[in-house]
Every structure is written in structure tokens, then in C-alpha cells.
Amino acid sequence: MKFVRYGAEGAEKPGMIDASGQLRDLSGHIADLSGATLDPSRLAEIGEIDASSLPKVDGMPRLGPCVAGTGKFICIGLNYSDHAAETGATVPPEPIIFMKATSAICGPNDNLVIPRGSEKTDWEVELGVVIGKTAKYVSEDEAMDYVAGYCTIHDVSERAFQAEHSGQWTKGKSADTFGPTGPWLVTRDEVADPQNLGMWLTVNGEKMQNGSTRTMVYGVKFLVSYLSRFMSLRPGDIISTGTPPGVGLGMKPQRFLKPGDVVELGVEGLGTQKQTCVADT
Structure with missing residues (x-):
């Protein structure tokens, strides 16, 4: 569904x-x-x-985030072996966890607002996992029982804010509109294997990312179980599971988003997004 x-x-x-x-x-x-x-x-x-x-909805209404009331937006860093390699990082021995402010969540086709002072706004297509019931200390074997479904996530990142302003990554991940979510919440039963989904992203029609969840270091089952050791996962919480290679940070020379750019992205079976970049006013 x-x-x-x-x-x-x-x-x-x-x-x-x-x-x-x-x-x-x-x-x-x-x-x-x-x-x-x-x-x-x-x-x-x-x-x-x-x-x-059910009543038909005519026309092309705006689509909002596919989940309401998200309490925690949990992200996993450097979770694709090929992405870690492009950034020159070592695959971590345990998942890197950081939070994205829930105020970053927006609709899948809303404008992407580049914040004031940004010079390094970057793109990241990701598989999102939506929690359906409270999970605490769950095993890998039972982890999927707590998953409501999946969605496409754009984990937008401001790399200078993230890495050049000291402190943690959260401030480079949490600007308004930095978390487009959806278009669909696809129920767990419709995704045969979340570890075998193609994913892609283009900027102005040019393919930047073309990967697969096959190269995730830590898979969905492990992540749900692992996170539930450190915090309760509640209905509506979202886990954004990392990105494949092809981000602007890893390019030579590096490339970042600017007002007027159009980003399109998708995850196999989970729908596509399209955002136009605009400057914050």
C-alpha cells in the first residue's frame, strides 16, 4: 500500500x-x-x-511529508562503503548517529531553501525507514515487526556548517526544508528486500548519484535493533539510512547547489521527488 x-x-x-x-x-x-x-x-x-x-482527489495537489508527528529524525552517517570511500573516510566500526531537526521536514516537491551564508549545500538521496510501534531493546530477528514502511528521503546537507564550524553535524543538516520526505509511505509488505533497492539523484538533469542499498554497511534490521538499545523508537520516528556515492562534497572539483538548480531523486518502488533551489530571504 x-x-x-x-x-x-x-x-x-x-x-x-x-x-x-x-x-x-x-x-x-x-x-x-x-x-x-x-x-x-x-x-x-x-x-x-x-x-x-474512497473519494477521488482531482488535479495535482501539493504533497506533504508522508508522515505526521515525527518525534525523532535519526540519520546514519557514512553507511555506504562506496560513499565512505569517495569522502576519504573509514567505514565506522559502529553506526554514526546524528539527529536532523524535525523542523527540516517538508514535502517531497517543496522548494529547497538554501540558508543565508551557505556556500556548500549538498544533496543526498536516502532510504527512509518509518517506525510503526514503540521499539526498545529489540533483536534483529524481531526488528522488522516495528517498521511501518519506507519512503524516499533527501538528506540535504550544508557541508561548511556541518564540518567547518566545529561541534556536531546537526547544524549542517537541520535548516528548514533540508528533509524532504515522501512522496509515499510504502508499507513494509510491498518492499521485498530493503537491501536491494536502486536509488538515484540528478541536478539539472545530470545524473549525480546512481547507487543501491546493497552497499549499505549496516542494514535496516541491524539499525532498528541497534538504535533501540540507546533510545526508544516511537511511531512516526524516521531513520534516514545513509547515501550512496555521488555527493557534491566528493567531486573534484567539489560542486554544490545554488538558487535555480533543480534536484530530482528517487528510491526504487518508493517514488520520486523534485525540488527547485531558492535563496532564503
């Missing part, structure tokens, strides 16, 4: 994509895609609704 949230920012409604690709309104059945609604058993119940009985 593919679930969406659509409408004006702050007033999104829940929706479902039917077999023909038509957007259907779910607001008569649930208030939003958040909290208890994300429990895998609840999502399965919603999926049993006859999509043809």
Missing part, C-alpha cells in the same frame, strides 16, 4: 494511492498518518478498505 498526505502546508489530509495510481481521500477513516495509525496491524486494516469506495 502507498499512503500519502496532501494539501496545503499544515493542513494536509491522509490519502491512499489506488492500483491505477489515482489519489484517494482517506480522511473519512483516519485523521492523519501519525501515531497509532502507523502500527503495521492498523495500516493493514486500512489497506483492506476498498480504494474504489
Whole structure:
């Protein structure tokens, strides 16, 4: 099943994509895609609704983030062996964990706002994992029971803020619009193997990233289990699992985003995003 949230920012409604690709309104059945609604058993119940009985949503409404009420936006750094190599970094012996402010979350096709003073705004296509029920001290064998589904994430990064201003990475990851999420929340049952998904990103039509989750160092099962040792994972929390090679930081010469650039990206089976870069005012 593919679930969406659509409408004006702050007033999104829940929706479902039917077999023909038509957007259907779910607001008569649930208030939003958040909290208890994300429990895998609840999502399965919603999926049993006859999509043809739901109202059609005409036109091309704005799509919001596919999950509401995210409490934690957890990111994994240097989690692709080939990406670590392009940056000259060593694959870490345990996952690198950092937080992205939830205020960075935006719709998949909203403008990407380059913050004031930025000279090194960079792109990163990532697989997002959405938690569906509270996980604490869970084993790898049971980890997937706590996953509601998957989505495409753009982990936008300001490299100077991240690495040249001392301290931790969070300040280079958390500007407004630095977390486009969606378009769809795709339920776990529709993704046969999250460790075998193609992923890509272009800037102004030029292919920059063309990778696969096959090269992830730490896979989804491990990450859910590992993170649950250090913090409770709650419904709506998002794990952004790292990026393949092809980021601007790793290019020679380095290349970064500027106002007017158009970024498009996608993860196999999880939908695509498109953002136009604009300067903050």
C-alpha cells in the first residue's frame, strides 16, 4: 500500500494511492498518518478498505511529508562503503548517529531553501525507514515487526556548517526544508528486500548519484535493533539510512547547489521527488 498526505502546508489530509495510481481521500477513516495509525496491524486494516469506495482527489495537489508527528529524525552517517570511500573516510566500526531537526521536514516537491551564508549545500538521496510501534531493546530477528514502511528521503546537507564550524553535524543538516520526505509511505509488505533497492539523484538533469542499498554497511534490521538499545523508537520516528556515492562534497572539483538548480531523486518502488533551489530571504 502507498499512503500519502496532501494539501496545503499544515493542513494536509491522509490519502491512499489506488492500483491505477489515482489519489484517494482517506480522511473519512483516519485523521492523519501519525501515531497509532502507523502500527503495521492498523495500516493493514486500512489497506483492506476498498480504494474504489474512497473519494477521488482531482488535479495535482501539493504533497506533504508522508508522515505526521515525527518525534525523532535519526540519520546514519557514512553507511555506504562506496560513499565512505569517495569522502576519504573509514567505514565506522559502529553506526554514526546524528539527529536532523524535525523542523527540516517538508514535502517531497517543496522548494529547497538554501540558508543565508551557505556556500556548500549538498544533496543526498536516502532510504527512509518509518517506525510503526514503540521499539526498545529489540533483536534483529524481531526488528522488522516495528517498521511501518519506507519512503524516499533527501538528506540535504550544508557541508561548511556541518564540518567547518566545529561541534556536531546537526547544524549542517537541520535548516528548514533540508528533509524532504515522501512522496509515499510504502508499507513494509510491498518492499521485498530493503537491501536491494536502486536509488538515484540528478541536478539539472545530470545524473549525480546512481547507487543501491546493497552497499549499505549496516542494514535496516541491524539499525532498528541497534538504535533501540540507546533510545526508544516511537511511531512516526524516521531513520534516514545513509547515501550512496555521488555527493557534491566528493567531486573534484567539489560542486554544490545554488538558487535555480533543480534536484530530482528517487528510491526504487518508493517514488520520486523534485525540488527547485531558492535563496532564503
